[in-house]
Amino acid sequence: MFEIEGKVALITGGASGIGLEAAKQILQNGARGVTIADINAEAGEKTVEALRKEFGRDKVIFTKTDVSNKESFEDAFKSTLAAFNNIDILMNNAGIFDEKNYEKLIQINMLGVTHGIVLAIQKYLINYRTGSEGVIINTASIAGTRGIQSIPIYSATKSAVVSMTMSFGNKVHYERTKVRVVAVAPGFTLTDILNDLTTKSLDENFARVMKRHGKTVKTQTVDFVGRSIIKIIKEKPSGTVWISEEG
Numbered sequence: 001m002f003e004i005e006g007k008v009a010l011i012t013g014g015a016s017g018i019g020l021e022a023a024k025q026i027l028q029n030g031a032r033g034v035t036i037a038d039i040n041a042e043a044g045e046k047t048v049e050a051l052r053k054e055f056g057r058d059k060v061i062f063t064k065t066d067v068s069n070k071e072s073f074e075d076a077f078k079s080t081l082a083a084f085n086n087i088d089i090l091m092n093n094a095g096i097f098d099e100k101n102y103e104k105l106i107q108i109n110m111l112g113v114t115h116g117i118v119l120a121i122q123k124y125l126i127n128y129r130t131g132s133e134g135v136i137i138n139t140a141s142i143a144g145t146r147g148i149q150s151i152p153i154y155s156a157t158k159s160a161v162v163s164m165t166m167s168f169g170n171k172v173h174y175e176r177t178k179v180r181v182v183a184v185a186p187g188f189t190l191t192d193i194l195n196d197l198t199t200k201s202l203d204e205n206f207a208r209v210m211k212r213h214g215k216t217v218k219t220q221t222v223d224f225v226g227r228s229i230i231k232i233i234k235e236k237p238s239g240t241v242w243i244s245e246e247g
């Protein structure tokens with residue numbers, strides 16, 4: 001069992017939604033430090049202020065980060081090391097839903113996760129001093145395990161996240177790197193990302209159904225997804241893609 005107490009986490013897309021909830025629950029579990037790395041500086045600063053009030057000034061930092069840019073992502077690792085002197089957990093969570101701009105979708109949802117995994121494994125996540133395990137948790141989606149007709153490119157980016165989790169997380173890789181790679185694959189969760197579903201590029205019927213949150217389509221709360229994330233970080237073997245669906 002991996003103990004979160006005393007550990008340091010870097011969370012991308014942590015300014016809102018699932019990333020913010022994960023940050024809260026990781027801090028509630030006794031983490032020593034959390035970095036919120038997000039492209040939205042305004043939301044990020046606000047989030048950090050709120051988290052500092054709740055958990056202490058020295059526990060949380062914000063770094064403006066674009067995960068699709070390798071240098072920017074690397075700066076987030078460096079800022080985390082400068083603030084907390086170590087990194088134990090990387091949560092590759094930043095993501096968008098907009099099928100209209102599919103190049104951006106691939107750059108953020110797939111290339112961004114790839115940058116995170118490669119930088120973490122090659123440089124930043126192994127604790128050479130103590131030899132303790134590092135954990136990468138990726139936010140995939142049920143779209144990546146089943147495919148969703150209305151959002152094919154989003155689904156493909158999430159399939160890539162599922163596949164990278166299984167491959168980078170395989171036993172041989174884990175034994176060599178001591179970095180456990182796992183993923184959460186949430187069902188529809190009530191966060192801001194669903195606002196993108198109003199875009200015309202989407203199947204209108206699907207958008208209409210989704211807007212009726214929780215009636216026709218099964219949705220879940222961020223709190224539930226957050227609890228799944230904690231369980232996965234603590235207990236699940238490397239390579240696990242855990243489907244989180246309430247009820």
Ligand code: NAI
Nearest residue numbers: 013016017018038039040066067094095141188189191193
């Ligand atoms: P959200 O929109 O509340 O959070 C996404 C965060 O990522 C935002 O704070 C945004 O500013 C940030 N972000 C966007 N582009 C970025 C970039 N280039 N670099 C750094 N940060 C960036 O949405 P939510 O729902 O919390 O999404 C988090 C993850 O969960 C995403 O990967 C999403 O695909 C995934 N997911 C969401 C589901 C849902 O139904 N809400 C279901 C399954 C997976």
